[in-house]
Amino acid sequence: MTRSCPACGSPVSPADGFCEGCGRDLLVARPDWEAAVRERAATLKCESCGSAGFSLDGYCETCGTRAPSPRDHLEFAVGPVAGVTDRGRRGHTNEDAMAIATVRQPGSDWDATGYAVAVVCDGISTARRPETASLAAVEAGIEAIVAGLRSGEAAEAATRAGVSEAVAAVRELATHADRNNPPSCTFVSAVASEDLITVGWLGDSRAYWLDSEGGSACLTSDDSWAAHVIAAGVVTPEQAYADVRAHTLVRWIGADAPDVEPRVRSFRPAGPGVVLVCSDGLWNYLPGAGQLASEAMPQAATDPMGAARSLTRFALDAGGRDNITVVVVPVPPDRSPR
Amino acid sequence: MTEFSLQMFQNEYLPEGSREVNAIVTVSAAGANGAAAGTGGGSSEIIMIDCSSSMNYPRDKIEAAKRATLAAIDVLRDGVHFAVISGTDLAELVYPRSGQLVELTPRTRAAARAAVHQLVARGGTAIGRWLALANRLFATRPDDIRHGLLLTDGKNEHEQPHELDATLAACHGVFTCDCRGVGTDWQVAELRKISTALLGSVEIVAEPAGLEADFRAITRAAMSKAVGNVALRLWTPKGAELRFLKQVAPTVLDLTGRRTVPDPGKPLVGEYPTGSWGEESRDYHLCVDVRPGQVGDEMLAARVSLVGPDGTVFGQGLIRAVWTDDTALSTRINKEVAHYSGQAELADAIQQGLEARRTGDVETATAKLGRAVQLAAQSGHGDTARLLAKVVDVVDERSGTVRLRPGVAAVDEMTLDTRSTRTARVRET
Numbered sequence: 001m002t003r004s005c006p007a008c009g010s011p012v013s014p015a016d017g018f019c020e021g022c023g024r025d026l027l028v029a030r031p032d033w034e035a036a037v038r039e040r041a042a043t044l045k046c047e048s049c050g051s052a053g054f055s056l057d058g059y060c061e062t063c064g065t066r067a068p069s070p071r072d073h074l075e076f077a078v079g080p081v082a083g084v085t086d087r088g089r090r091g092h093t094n095e096d097a098m099a100i101a102t103v104r105q106p107g108s109d110w111d112a113t114g115y116a117v118a119v120v121c122d123g124i125s126t127a128r129r130p131e132t133a134s135l136a137a138v139e140a141g142i143e144a145i146v147a148g149l150r151s152g153e154a155a156e157a158a159t160r161a162g163v164s165e166a167v168a169a170v171r172e173l174a175t176h177a178d179r180n181n182p183p184s185c186t187f188v189s190a191v192a193s194e195d196l197i198t199v200g201w202l203g204d205s206r207a208y209w210l211d212s213e214g215g216s217a218c219l220t221s222d223d224s225w226a227a228h229v230i231a232a233g234v235v236t237p238e239q240a241y242a243d244v245r246a247h248t249l250v251r252w253i254g255a256d257a258p259d260v261e262p263r264v265r266s267f268r269p270a271g272p273g274v275v276l277v278c279s280d281g282l283w284n285y286l287p288g289a290g291q292l293a294s295e296a297m298p299q300a301a302t303d304p305m306g307a308a309r310s311l312t313r314f315a316l317d318a319g320g321r322d323n324i325t326v327v328v329v330p331v332p333p334d335r336s337p338r
Numbered sequence: 339m340t341e342f343s344l345q346m347f348q349n350e351y352l353p354e355g356s357r358e359v360n361a362i363v364t365v366s367a368a369g370a371n372g373a374a375a376g377t378g379g380g381s382s383e384i385i386m387i388d389c390s391s392s393m394n395y396p397r398d399k400i401e402a403a404k405r406a407t408l409a410a411i412d413v414l415r416d417g418v419h420f421a422v423i424s425g426t427d428l429a430e431l432v433y434p435r436s437g438q439l440v441e442l443t444p445r446t447r448a449a450a451r452a453a454v455h456q457l458v459a460r461g462g463t464a465i466g467r468w469l470a471l472a473n474r475l476f477a478t479r480p481d482d483i484r485h486g487l488l489l490t491d492g493k494n495e496h497e498q499p500h501e502l503d504a505t506l507a508a509c510h511g512v513f514t515c516d517c518r519g520v521g522t523d524w525q526v527a528e529l530r531k532i533s534t535a536l537l538g539s540v541e542i543v544a545e546p547a548g549l550e551a552d553f554r555a556i557t558r559a560a561m562s563k564a565v566g567n568v569a570l571r572l573w574t575p576k577g578a579e580l581r582f583l584k585q586v587a588p589t590v591l592d593l594t595g596r597r598t599v600p601d602p603g604k605p606l607v608g609e610y611p612t613g614s615w616g617e618e619s620r621d622y623h624l625c626v627d628v629r630p631g632q633v634g635d636e637m638l639a640a641r642v643s644l645v646g647p648d649g650t651v652f653g654q655g656l657i658r659a660v661w662t663d664d665t666a667l668s669t670r671i672n673k674e675v676a677h678y679s680g681q682a683e684l685a686d687a688i689q690q691g692l693e694a695r696r697t698g699d700v701e702t703a704t705a706k707l708g709r710a711v712q713l714a715a716q717s718g719h720g721d722t723a724r725l726l727a728k729v730v731d732v733v734d735e736r737s738g739t740v741r742l743r744p745g746v747a748a749v750d751e752m753t754l755d756t757r758s759t760r761t762a763r764v765r766e767t
Contacts, residue, residue, distance in 0.1 A: 048635075057641075059637070059638035062575070063575045063577065064575030064628065064637045064638040064639060065575075065636070065638075089634065092636060
């Protein structure tokens with residue numbers, strides 16, 4: 001059962017939390033955003049003329065087209081979890097961000113996935129530098145959630161710690177210059193273990209449970225004006241969503257946010273399925289859990305990356321008006337194919 | 339040290355399918371103290387005085403020209419390299435006799451003054467030959483800021499237009515030249531061709547007595563220049579087409595046809611001459627057609643830099659195009675672009691209106707000068723409005739309704755013509 005440390009090659013055992021040789025974390029696996037951005041940047045070509053030369057000020061040296069950002073399309077995979085984030089067709093930048101990770105129990109098999117974790121944040125485009133808010137929030141959020149789970153905290157407590165770190169990180173971005181409109185974003189996280197799914201959120205990014213047995217459901221409820229007035233029984237859903245204020249957020253993460261207490265909810269699935277974590281760039285086109293399930297299942301359970309890509313493609317083909325982020329977490333994570 | 343700054347004014351938002359990108363580039367130079375303050379080259383100055391026979395009629399023309407030349411020599415700094423040319427159907431080097439530019443010292447200043455006193459008016463007019471001699475003399479001082487001052491009182495009668503054109507082409511990039519016409523027997527279009535080619539000004543000095551103060555002012559301005567041979571460098575994307583690049587303030591000067599490609603390996607980069615700079619600010623209007631984009635696309639339509647003769651980049655700015663389906667953005671009119679489009683149209687309307695008036699095309703003249711009256715009023719260009727009112731009777735300036743005036747004085751027409759390229763700056767609102 002002994003293996004070599006993936007970082008330094010020292011022999012390590014499944015019971016080790018960290019490598020004795022170099023200190024590498026042997027329980028947590030998490031794709032590195034910066035590395036993914038660097039890797040993609042090296043392969044970028046001009047979307048208009050195909051040439052690879054870009055000026056330092058960010059334009060194609062040949063045809064002047066704005067250089068694509070590596071962030072326009074990124075794909076992450078770790079263990080059974082896969083995610084895609086895409087700029088969409090209408091926006092100039094991708095203001096969404098995602099982070100995924102797995103946390104193994106000490107002593108468990110090398111390939112076991114104790115917990116699968118996903119965080120998606122959607123930068124609020126009317127705020128300043130929204131793309132910095134979403135990135136800071138996913139990074140701080142997943143780091144705290146993973147640290148909590150690793151030290152044996154329950155998923156709900158780890159989720160609350162994650163939101164609270166994300167809130168702190170985004171607040172830190174605010175400067176005097178943008179005090180009236182500081183960087184802001186939504187937040188949704190999902191922690192999946194063998195038999196329990198825990199979601200936490202602020203805003204209108206969503207988590208869904210999808211299965212092939214008719215049990216699909218949206219696990220979050222939007223912190224939007226429409227959702228609030230519908231919940232209050234004031235108007236019908238049709239009336240609410242026809243209103244110009246429908247998508248106005250009533251809660252979010254940002255230095256100007258009045259209420260940053262997340263809603264956290266746990267759910268025990270009756271059988272196998274997937275957790276889908278996404279931004280409104282996807283669910284605007286497929287709002288119903290049943291619609292999503294019939295689009296994504298059964299592929300999502302066995303090919304999460306394929307499903308994340310084809311859901312992204314669906315949103316792009318439908319118009320891609322917003323940034324699209326889709327993360328697929330098969331449940332139970334441990335028994336999913338790699 | 340001269341510090342340049344570039345500022346861009348544009349509405350970068352375009353509706354889908356649109357391809358025309360407009361921008362005003364304001365270039366400001368600060369901290370200039372004349373070339374003597376710098377460490378590089380110095381300055382050279384050549385004064386070209388018309389000494390054709392007509393300068394004797396009336397007699398005070400040649401005497402005023404001599405006094406003005408002496409005044410200009412007095413303003414030149416010690417250390418400047420200079421010469422004085424007497425222009426007829428030939429070009430004669432009045433001072434120095436050595437055949438090359440001489441450094442200004444107390445001794446050479448006195449000698450030059452003595453030589454100017456001896457000037458006599460006798461002969462014809464071949465301006466290209468005066469310029470050709472100046473060009474040969476300036477060629478020996480390639481690192482200097484080189485400036486010419488040319489005075490004439492008549493038409494360029496003793497050489498063919500193509501000879502003058504060839505000489506002007508040879509002078510490109512060697513020196514800049516301000517041109518003055520004394521009296522009313524010279525042709526504005528002819529002198530404007532020279533001043534435009536040599537990136538200088540053209541003005542009428544109707545009364546010979548006015549020459550002295552004018553020469554002093556021109557020479558002072560020349561002495562205040564700190565950097566010479568400055569160019570606007572333009573990168574435009576492959577497939578883009580430059581509609582025009584014009585200086586639009588303080589005067590209109592079309593640079594579109596002056597493109598050179600400094601590096602054949604980089605055909606997307608062109609340079610346009612701007613002459614020499616003191617402490618001043620100029621505005622340029624750039625209009626480029628790019629490949630039309632789709633909603634959401636962003637393109638760099640032009641990268642504008644200001645470069646010195648050795649390739650030093652003094653400053654840079656970006657002109658962008660962003661396609662949007664938000665009409666509130668794409669229909670926004672940029673104040674600076676609109677203003678200078680109007681000022682360029684004003685200059686064209688005056689020149690075309692006066693030309694039509696000369697050829698007896700009353701209908702065109704009335705329409706063009708009427709439009710000019712309207713544009714001058716709209717842009718608050720009071721100087722031009724007053725000059726127009728000497729050529730036409732203004733019935734209603736808002737609608738541009740005018741009647742041509744009979745018996746307009748030549749001086750009023752020529753003043754309006756030469757001043758037509760002077761623009762008003764954007765009014766602060």
